[in-house]
Amino acid sequence: MSSIHFFEKGEGQPLVLIHGFCETSRMWTDFAEKLAKDFRVICPDLPGIGDSPISGEQISLEEVAVILEEWMDANEIHQPIVIGHSLGGYVTLALLELMGSRLKAVGLFHSSSYADSPDKKATRNKAILFLKKHGVDKFVSSFVPPLFPEGSSEEFKEEIAWAIEDGKRSTLSGLIAFTGAMRGRKERLDVLRDFSGPKLLIAGTEDGAVKIEASRKQKDVFTHYFELQGVGHMGMVEKREETLELIREFALSSTKH
Template identity: 55%
Template sequence: MIAFSQQGSGPALILIHGFCESKEMWKTFVEQLSNNYTVYCPDLPGFGDSPLLENEISLETAAVLLQEWMEENNIHNPIVIGHSLGGYITLALAELLGHGLKAIGLFHSTAFPDDEEKKQTRNKTIGFIKKYGVDKFVESFVPPLFSDQHRSEQADQITELIQAGKKSSQNGLIAFTAAMRDRKDRFELWKNFQGPKLMIAGELDLAVKIDGSRRHQPYASHYHELIGTGHMGMFEEPERTLGIIQDFLKDVEIK
């Protein structure tokens, strides 16, 4: 079962949260975007209010579950934007549905697979979660997602995200950490996807390095770098990132 929120009317827009997040992270954006779009925010299995009944999952399986959820809710030809893990799943969904997506966006995400160093980090994450549990992991995981200069001013938001992240299930965190570690290279898909493509990158993002993001730029119809920003541009630069998405959506509708 996929829990989700739905607000507004108009063309379908799906916003997919990242790792250790939930649909509520998009609430400020939804308030604005729902004026012109039907905005859907699903909880991925194992996060928020969506259970993960198995102990393993792949990005491809997650994409199939979202495809079935779209069919159940009569969501057709949507624009899909994903944050981090949500971006990986957006690409898996684009691979599955092809022209069935009107446009895609990667928000602090990448089409590249993990390198060996990152895979080892994922393995350490799995070990930490198994040893110390969800709460301790979330408390250590969330703050470094913000750049140093934004961390203190966003203290209340970080606390809220930590509390939301603690709703994540242990098996969901472990399963999706492994799924991210083992994900395939989808850079060719990024290059060849025929619809409009948005990328929002953070200059100081420790999770998705800026050098890798810049390699996506020649194939993006809309590419934006957030100077002085980490992995959480929707909170670190809320007005700018909302404006970027609104401009992207307007251009998608023109096309």
């Protein structure tokens, strides 16, 4: 039996929502409540995050995909629509490479099919050193606020505080492991291009983590592409209702595919 912890709401077409880095499945609570009217919404904690265990400080996205495939089989999650935020999008693409047409549709939410640049890999290395020296709480407290647009800290004060507390539910091993997994991931643009099902990308024009230029560069491989004006890396918080409807409409149209 899979050790993946998750919650689910609703019934019908499975819709799997995968959280990002320094996040847990709880980030999707509001979305799950609203989307459960139309779908069986399932939100897992990735290994080492929230209530899902991990052994050691190393894991690859390919290994995560195998774990999630086994978890889906064990819980009779068949032909799911899978949408991932940031790291969750990288996991979604690894799942797509593994499962192919066994996924009905995929969505990337502030994410990318490209590999890390050399500069980004260097930043990941520094993050691992910081984590090992200072621990989870200090890392998360410094990592989360810049995910929101510059100058928006007062507007989203409560949301940032909540996101920091949620991120602190990650284990040290989990954060180190996934920092390394993101650093080592390969480009999966061809995986996306070869998939014949519906494909969604939601991008923020002020996203500091996934630059809008990178999103625009790969937009042609998606069947559904949306830019959120003035939005950073946290569209599900910054533009909650708008992004909720984008996901609902994409998922509804995908069930007819």
